[in-house]
Amino acid sequence: MDRTLAQTAKHLGITRPKLISLMREKALLNLQNLPAYPNRDREYLGVKNGNWYHEKLGMQYSQSTRVKQTGIRWLAEQLGLNLPEIPVNNRDVA
Template identity: 80%
Template structure:
């Protein structure tokens, strides 16, 4: 599972702008909000390429950052954040 920056921010208890600010401070994101070191951090972050056709402007292209599942804990550690506790599943209690 991959998360957008907004989804990851919510998971970490932050807003998207706050997450982006922290990631930029640590040198994890560049000015375009893409991973600064996409090769080094490829196990945790990736660049998603998208395109679509616009009737008047033709093909449009964009890139965005996605955070991989294993990247959530890594990102929290990089930013010095504490992850929220995972609720205990009590359904297996006999």
């Protein structure tokens, strides 16, 4: 499952603007908030292409960065963040 930058930031316990700022500092994102090195980081980061039709402007195109499941831990390590602990599930206790 790929996550948006907002979903990833929430998972890491920070805000989306803070995540983008940290990723830019580490040269992981370019000025368009897309992966700076898409080939090098393709196992961890991806780009989602979108399009829609606007009545007056015609076809509109967009791109956004997605963080792959394998990229969550990698990104936390790159940015020096600690991943939140996985809550203990006590429902299985007899």
